[in-house]
Amino acid sequence: MKKLEIIIKPERLDELKSILTSCGVNGMMIGNIMGFGNQKGYTRSYRGTKFTVNLLPKMKVETVVDDETAEIIIKLVSDKMSTGEYGDGKIFVSPVEDVVRIRTGERGQAAL
Secondary structure (H helix, E strand, O other): OEEEEEEEOHHHHHHHHHHHHHOOOOOOEEEEEEEOOOOOOEEEEEOOEEEEEOOEEEEEEEEEEOHHHHHHHHHHHHHHOOOOOOOOOEEEEEEOOOOEOOOOOOEHHHHO
């Protein structure tokens, strides 16, 4: 099993959810985060004063899937959501040793 942490621009969330549900993902966690990478933010001017905004709003979507589905999701997200511009996002992939459903005690793949 793999845990995917997908960081994207907030306006791309519906597109990502569509990709995940088309791959059979039945659970995800979504959170609002702030951050920057190569994009480094932007400079604005307000009443003649320039200021830099270097923490940009992002969305973090987390899900745990089997290894095969993880590769399919990574390929689909990379192909369909890439604009070629800074700020498209990142996918962090981590191995998951075990999953336990608290309600029933099911473990592993059955708990997903």
